Amino acid sequence: MKFTIQVNEGPYQHQATDSAYLFTKAALEKGHEIFRVFFYHDGVNNGTRLTTPPQDDRNIVKRWGELSAGHDLGLVICGAAAQRRGIVDDGEAERNGKDATNIAEGFRISGLGQLVEGAIQSDRLVVFGD
Amino acid sequence: MLHIVNKSPYDRNSLDTAVSYKADGDIFLLIEDGVYAAMKSGAAASKLDGCSVSVLGADIAARGIAEDKLIDGVSVIDYAGFVDLVEANEKVQSWL
Amino acid sequence: MSEIKKFMYVNRRAPYGTIYAWESLEVVLIGAAFEQDVSMAFIDDGVYQLIKGQDTTGLEMKNFSPTYAALGDYEVTKIYIEKESLEERGLTLDDLQHLTWEDEDEDWAEKDSIQLISRAEMVKVFADQDVFFNF
Numbered sequence: 001m002k003f004t005i006q007v008n009e010g011p012y013q014h015q016a017t018d019s020a021y022l023f024t025k026a027a028l029e030k031g032h033e034i035f036r037v038f039f040y041h042d043g044v045n046n047g048t049r050l051t052t053p054p055q056d057d058r059n060i061v062k063r064w065g066e067l068s069a070g071h072d073l074g075l076v077i078c079g080a081a082a083q084r085r086g087i088v089d090d091g092e093a094e095r096n097g098k099d100a101t102n103i104a105e106g107f108r109i110s111g112l113g114q115l116v117e118g119a120i121q122s123d124r125l126v127v128f129g130d
Numbered sequence: 131m132l133h134i135v136n137k138s139p140y141d142r143n144s145l146d147t148a149v150s151y152k153a154d155g156d157i158f159l160l161i162e163d164g165v166y167a168a169m170k171s172g173a174a175a176s177k178l179d180g181c182s183v184s185v186l187g188a189d190i191a192a193r194g195i196a197e198d199k200l201i202d203g204v205s206v207i208d209y210a211g212f213v214d215l216v217e218a219n220e221k222v223q224s225w226l
Numbered sequence: 227m228s229e230i231k232k233f234m235y236v237n238r239r240a241p242y243g244t245i246y247a248w249e250s251l252e253v254v255l256i257g258a259a260f261e262q263d264v265s266m267a268f269i270d271d272g273v274y275q276l277i278k279g280q281d282t283t284g285l286e287m288k289n290f291s292p293t294y295a296a297l298g299d300y301e302v303t304k305i306y307i308e309k310e311s312l313e314e315r316g317l318t319l320d321d322l323q324h325l326t327w328e329d330e331d332e333d334w335a336e337k338d339s340i341q342l343i344s345r346a347e348m349v350k351v352f353a354d355q356d357v358f359f360n361f
Contacts, residue, residue, distance in 0.1 A: 001217050003216070008226070008246075008361065015136075015162045015163075016136075016162075019136070019161055019162060019186075022209045023209055023213065025209070026208070026209035026210045026213050027213045029210070030213055030214075032213065032217070040249065040253075040361075041245065041246065041361070080249075080252060081249060111256070112252060112253055112256040113256055113259070113260070115253060116256060116257040116260050117260070119231070119233065119357045120231055120260060120262065124216050124217070124222055125222070125357050125358070125359070126134075126216055126224070127224040127226070127359070128136075128224065129224065129226045129360065131352070131353075147238070147269065147270055150345055151345070151348070151349055151352065152349075153349055153352075153353060220356075221352075221353075221355065221356070221358065223236065223352075223358040223360060224358075224360040225238075225360070226238070226360050226361065
């Protein structure tokens with residue numbers, strides 16, 4: 001079965017992204033397809049490579065990236081939500097004259113249409129949020 | 131319909147609303163702080179009367195809730211079981 | 227691939243206190259381009275989103291409430307308000323914006339977008355949907 005996952009909250013503040021990650025991992029292990037993970041609202045903050053969690057805690061950002069690399073999983077950050085919150089890739093930096101980027105490995109910034117397309121193309125949309 | 135509730139019933143009204151939207155054959159999955167509703171000692175337990183309820187085992191364990199503290203008949207599942215529930219229910223709604 | 231799905235956007239949040247209401251409205255507007263069968267439900271504090279006379283000047287926030295009036299132009303014409311939620315908050319339809327759409331099949335007759343329905347009726351509307359967007 002094909003799933004799209006929506007993540008509405010950032011890392012560490014709320015459990016939503018942890019639940020979404022563990023669900024996504026379990027679905028992949030069962031042989032399901034994750035069409036896309038879409039990060040919206042403060043969920044876009046899952047995609048900054050500049051986090052430095054303590055050694056004895058999980059690295060939420062890196063963990064998503066590793067799952068993505070291992071399963072060819074699309075991690076899509078909403079562009080409009082990312083602009084508000086300062087998640088920047090090369091394209092955004094150029095368009096908006098920013099002097100730095102912070103997007104993490106495995107993530108990409110795209111439009112809200114990617115969420116809607118995910119809902120159309122997938123058998124299920126599962127939302128994790130506050 | 132699979133109703134996913136992640137809020138403590140003592141904090142928000144998500145469970146109240148979700149339960150009021152129950153139709154025949156619906157299943158309630160409690161995750162994150164939502165699992166507190168499944169403790170049989172709590173006043174909110176009665177809100178789940180007549181509902182088919184599952185809880186995420188990892189979420190109750192993290193919160194120090196032993197399985198014998200849960201309402202009778204609640205299924206304790208893992209994330210793979212969560213995936214199975216989503217697969218088995220054509221409609222899924224997260225009552226955030 | 228061209229299958230049309232029934233999308234239900236479930237709004238249970240008040241505006242301004244958090245950004246969920248505004249950013250979820252953005253999804254509805256973008257989603258309109260995908261020509262799915264779209265409905266919106268306003269339940270619990272979500273009914274506050276549609277209250278008339280919002281003025282955010284003092285907050286220095288964007289007042290996005292006029293955007294709801296444009297939903298008809300985006301062919302979002304099924305807006306369900308849950309009666310119990312409205313009544314619990316001491317509100318009536320008169321407190322909310324009057325949202326309309328123009329029916330091109332009936333010589334652009336102006337029609338109400340808002341349907342005030344009971345929770346029991348909303349359960350039936352939900353039973354007919356394919357995808358739920360929750361924010």
